[in-house]
Amino acid sequence: MKTAGNTIFISGGSAGIGLAIAKKLSRSGNRIIINGRSEERLQSALKQLDNAAAIQGDLSEEADRIRIAKQLKEDYPEVNLIINNAGAAFSYLLNETLNAHQKAAIEMNTNYLSVIHFTELLLPHLLQKAESAVVNISSIAVFGSHKLLPTYGATKAALHSYTAALRSTYEEEKNIQIYEVYPPLVNTEFSAEIGGVNGISPDEVADELFLALGKNQFDVPVGDSKQFFK
Template structure:
C-alpha cells in the first residue's frame, strides 16, 4: 500500500510504538489523528506535533468510543487507515490475595476489547475507501506465553486470532482492498511498557528499527510483520511451544518474583 496521502487514526498514539509510527507516518505526507485517554498528554503531544489532530477516548471503555465513527465521518471522511497500538502490560502473581477483579480484566479491556471495538466501529468507513488498511499490534508473546504476564500474553494471543479472522472475513466479503496487518513486536524497552526493563535487556529492539520494519511490512501489504526477536518466538511457538514456555518461565518468574509466589 502507498503510505502517503492517507488519513490515519492511531490508538495509543501518544506514547511508545503508536507515537513512533505517528511521527514517521506524518513525515511521509499523511494526516495523523492520535487517540488517547489522557487529556494532558494529548495537549503535550499536539504542542510538540502541531500537524497532528487528536481524539480523546479510553479504548478500554467502549462507551467513550460511541461518538468516534460520527466524528470521523464529519471531520475525516477519507479516513483509510487504523492502527491499534493502545496497550498495557503488567507482571502478576496469581497467588496474590490482593489481586483485584479490576486488575484481572484491565489488560483484556485495553489490549483485546479495545482493539476489537475500534476495528468494528470503523470498519464500515474503511470498506468504503478505494484502499484501506488495519494494523493491529500484537506481540511476540502471542506465540509463546510469558508466565509472569498471564493476562498480557492471553490478550495478545487474542489479538492475533481476531486479526486473522477479520482478514479472512474481509476477503470472503470481497473487501480485499482493505489490507489487514498484524504487527508483532518483540521487547521494545523505549516504549516504557514496563518501567523495570532497560534498553540493555536481551531481545530488545530499538523503537526506530521497529518502525522501519512496520513501514516496510505495511508498504508490502504483509499479513504479519514479525519484527526482531519476535521472529524467533513465532518459530519456537510452532516447533517447541511447551519447552520454550517452560524455559522462559524459569527465567522470567525468577526475574519478576525473586522471592517466590
C-alpha cells in the same frame, strides 16, 4: 498499501510505540490523528508531529469508542487506516496476588474486546474507501507467556486469533487489508516494569510497519519475533 497520502488514526498515539509510528508516518506524508487518555500528553505529542490532530478519550470505555468513531467519521472523513495500538498490561506473579482475574479483565477489555468493537464501528466507513487498512499491534507474547505477565499474553493471543479471522473474512475485498504487528520487548514507559530499558527502540517497530505496508506484508514480526516466521 500506499505509504503516503493516507489519513491515519492511531490509538495510544501520545507515547511509546504509537508515537513512534505517528512520527514515521507523519514524516512520510500522511495525515495523523492520535488518541490517548491524557490531553496534556496528546498536546505534547502534537508538538513533535506535522499535519496531525488529536482526539482525547479512553477506548476501553464503550461510550468513548462510540464518540471517537463518530468524531473520526464526521471530522476526518478521509480516514482510511486505523492502528489499534492502545494496550494495558499488569506485571505481577500469580502466587503473590489475589486479584489476577480483575487484572485480566482489564487487559482483556483493553487489548481485545475494545479493539473488536472499535474496528467494527469503523469497518463500514473503511470499506467505502478505495484503499484502506486495519493494523493491530499484537506482541511476541502471542507465542508464549511470561510469568511476570501471566494474563497479558492470553489477551494478545486472542487479538491474534481475531486478526486472522478478520483478514480471512475480508480477503476477497481488494480495498481493505488487515495487518498484525508483533513487537518484542520495547524500550517504552509501558514496559518499564518488565525491563523495557533492555528492549529495542520503538522506532524499530515503526520502521518495520512502514516497510510492511509498502510490501503488503500482513504479518509484521519485529526483532526477536522474527524467529517465529522463519
